[in-house]
Amino acid sequence: MLFNSFEFLIFFPVVFLLYWCVFQKHLKAQNAFILVASYVFYGWWDWRFLGLIAFSSLVDYWIGLKLGQEEDDFKRKVYLGISLGVNLGLLGFFKYFNFFIDSTIQAINALGFQANEYSLQLILPVGISFYTFQTMSYTIDIYRKQMVPTKDPVAFFAYVSFFPQLVAGPIERASNLLPQFFKQRVFDYTKAMDGMRQILWGFFMKLVIADNCAVFVDQAFKNPESQPGINLLIGAIFFSFQIYGDFGGYSNIAIGTGKLLGFDLMRNFAYPYFSRDIAEFWRRWHISLSTWFRDYVYIPLGGSKVSRGLAIRNIFIIFLVSGFWHGANWTFIVWGGLNAIYFLPLYLSNKNRINTDLVAENSMLPSIKEFSQILTTFLLTTLTWVFFRSPDVGFALVYLKGLPIDLFQFPKMNERVFLVLFLIILFVLLEWKGRKYEFAIQKIAFSKHRLLRYGLYYSITMMIFLFARRGQEFIYFQF
Incomplete structure (x- = not known):
């Protein structure tokens, strides 16, 4: 279901x-x-x-x-x-x-x-x-x-x-979850309303962002050798938002549904595309899986409290196993290996734990340095997503090889691509505004302006009805 x-x-x-x-x-x-x-x-x-x-x-x-x-x-x-x-x-x-x-x-x-x-x-x-x-x-x-x-x-x-x-x-x-089945659960109106908001945001991520990005992603990945680089770049970037909107949306719906039933499920995403390096990205992306591998694989292997050579081995093991967990295809193993390669310089320079705070915590906008770090991390992550989305490694290499070709010409896609781009920008702005909270629109609950609150709820609901595409399964069901 x-x-x-x-x-x-x-x-x-x-x-x-x-x-x-x-x-x-x-x-x-x-x-x-x-x-x-x-x-x-x-x-x-x-x-x-x-x-x-x-x-x-x-x-x-x-x-x-x-x-x-x-x-x-x-x-x-x-x-x-x-x-x-x-x-x-x-x-x-x-x-x-x-x-x-x-x-x-x-x-x-x-x-x-x-x-x-x-x-x-x-x-x-x-x-x-x-x-x-x-x-x-x-x-x-x-x-x-x-x-x-x-x-x-x-x-x-x-x-x-x-x-x-x-x-x-x-x-x-x-x-975390099992003890909650032994505690008397009483309906909590405040918690239930918070769950409803999180479900609404989850549906927005899935139905408005992910599913509309999917149209152009499918087009770009259908026949990459015959498309200009600008189309391939848009396809790769849109897939980054598709997989985040799809999986992050599912997690928000799941956590919100749990709240309506009186349960507290663990957070699974913490605004990963605002990460300033790949180590921070993996602390913010699919948190339940990355912490599972950390606690049950990485630490038992010795983690980083071993020789430098063994620690490097452990880093590659954890990323390669994480890739293989996602599917029976060499593309996922390459995806995991690339993330290990990205992570290694941070570990060797002891910089893998420097970005543990909230980006631009006390300011409205990131600094130029922070913005460049976020953009670089996003682009590096987007390149790895090409392998994640491709049917085989050869296909991914063809896709990446075609990126520089005709990169600066006008995209050969219908005009709806600009609408999706606008929706992505709106999504990023809402996430940035709400980045201090569990999910982007949680903050609106604390607004004293009822018109602002219900105006946002109504707007998101209308966008869901206007832009939702039927019959789109969640990507992670295949895993």
Whole structure:
């Protein structure tokens, strides 16, 4: 079920009313209702996926109990190994089986031998990369004795399948979300209104910004060798805003929906395109994933508290694994490798932690230095997005090679491109104005001018109705 679908417009109001009007006084009944609603939401794509998420939940619920009871270090490692093996095994089979087979066949053929093509017609379960990491955080934290296992299967299954963030994040830690299923939730009008504003902003990001950028992105990436460089540049820049509007929009809708149900989900984006270097960008982009890899991969490898050579190794591992997480394609690995290369000079010069404050915190505009840093970081990031968007590495290289050709001529696109450009500029200005807050229009709630508040709500709503394009899935559903 898509957030931007007619089905969800019926589904969520029904869930909201039943949740608060029928089940409010009974916590366990609320949790059971969330579980049922989440399985309906997830099974809307394909009911066969339900067996997979239920199996993954059951395994980690059982492993959690065993880890909580066992004191022997060797047996604890065995139980943890079972959890990681099952979760990564399922993820690897459904997401990467054909990739490894195809890569092996290509390598054999490159050596001069003949290998027959072979692949399975596998359907990638929606959201498997997200809920797999979510369940693994639970067993790893219990293994580390950083949390105790739950004995309530309904609460645990509801945590794994919580529908607002199930299929595209944020990737919630058990230590943050699971305890909220054991606290009595009371309807909070202020929190609910904040959630509604965040949902509205999320829909604006997705339906107005991302989906309208997609038209010209598809055009630019359709046949890059026959297009002038200016078209390719516009396509690459628009894709930067498409993927941010698409994924950031989903996260805002998810977090806002969680607020309406009394839950606090972790922030996933913090105005990443206002970053002054690539290290700051990764502290602001897909925060739930980058912090997951930091805590469960980078730090266990030794992080930066090892020799310089091992630290460089760890940096490349974390970025390459992050790229591979996104999909079974060499383009994502190249994308991760480029980000590692961008990050390395900052690490070697000890400048990867210098931009931890808010850009232009005490001024209306950034300084010339800050603006140039933001622009440089955005352009470098945009170049990596070309690999992310391309079907293969060769295609991406053709696209990048064509960028300098006829770069300064008038774009060969219809006039609507200027409307989309205007919408992007408006979007950037609103984000800049609200950069001190969780999401761009959160600040408007504190305005004393009712006309200003409702005028903005009305304007955003009208733009959604005027510019929304139907049937556009969220990009991160494929991951």
